[in-house]
Amino acid sequence: MTGEEKDFFQKHYPDEFSHCYGCGTNNEHGHQLKSYWEGEEAVAVYRPAPEHTSLPGFVYGGLIASLVDCHGTGTAAAAAYRAAGRPMGTEPILRFVTASLHVDFLKPTPMGVPLVLRGKATEVKERKVVVEMTVSAGDAVCARGTVVAVLMPEAMRREVAEAGG
C-alpha cells in the first residue's frame, strides 16, 4: 500500500487546518505529505520534484526540513490521539504546531529516489510532543530530524475558525 491508500494522519485534519503547503490535502500547490503508522513508527514517503535541487543531483535542504516539520507535527497529533485512546480526528481536535525544528544533514541526499521518513514520538505530554526521525534515500540515512511540537494555541485556533478556513 502507498501513503495514498493508507489511513494517513493528515486526512483527519479538519478542513480549516488542511491548507499547509507541506501536508495539507487542500493545498493543491503543496507537497501533500502523507504520514501513517507502521507499528510504533510513523512513516511518510515523498518523491522530490526535479526542481527540488540544491546542487545538481542532490535534494535541497529546505525540502528536507519541510518534510521533517510536517511529518513531525502529524506524528505528534497521531501520538497524542493514541495516548488519549481516541481515534484520530475525534473532538476535541488535537492539532500540533512546531515550536522548534532541528535537522542534522548527515550526507548529501540524492535526487531520483523516494525519500522515506521514519519517526517516533519520544515524549508525549498533553500539550507537547517530541518526535525524532530519520530521512533516508534507499539504504542511506541522509538526515536526522527532531521536532518539538506543541498543541495549537487556542488563540490561533480561534483566528483560523474566524477566517473561515
Place this chain on the structure above:
Amino acid sequence: MTGEEKDFFQKHYPDEFSHCYGCGTNNEHGHQLKSYWEGEEAVAVYRPAPEHTSLPGFVYGGLIASLVDCHGTGTAAAAAYRAAGRPMGTEPILRFVTASLHVDFLKPTPMGVPLVLRGKATEVKERKVVVEMTVSAGDAVCARGTVVAVLMPEAMRREVAEAGG
C-alpha cells in the same frame, strides 16, 4: 535598494552551484533568495506566495526553515570571503553546505508582509561557519534560526563538476 539591485551573495555562486531551489539564480521554479550585507548583518527579504500557508493567514514553517537554511549558507560563504580578505566569487571558491539547521518558531508568522531575515556569522573558521538569524514580519520577530555551515566537501564538488552543472 531591493535585494535584486544589490550585490547579493548568490550572484557570485558559480553557475554549477546556482541550481538550489531556495536560492539558486538558475532555478526558475525556486525562491531565488537574495542575501546582502548591511554592515555586519546579512539581510534577505522574501515575499511568500499565496500558497505558502500553514493555517490560513500564516506562513508554513517549512518555508521559513528553507529561507533560514539558504540565508545561512549564503552568509557563511560571504563571511568566509570577508575573513579571507577576498572579493566574493574569487578562486578558490568558498561554497558552504548545511551541517545542521535549527529553527525556533516564536510566534505564528503572518501572510501578506515581506519576511526579513537578519543574520550574523558568530563563528568563522576555515571549514565551518555558524550563522544566527532572526526572521521578522513587520516589527515582530517570528522565528530564530541557527545554521552550522561547512565548506563543501571536495567529493561533492567533484561530483557536481562531473555532472556538468
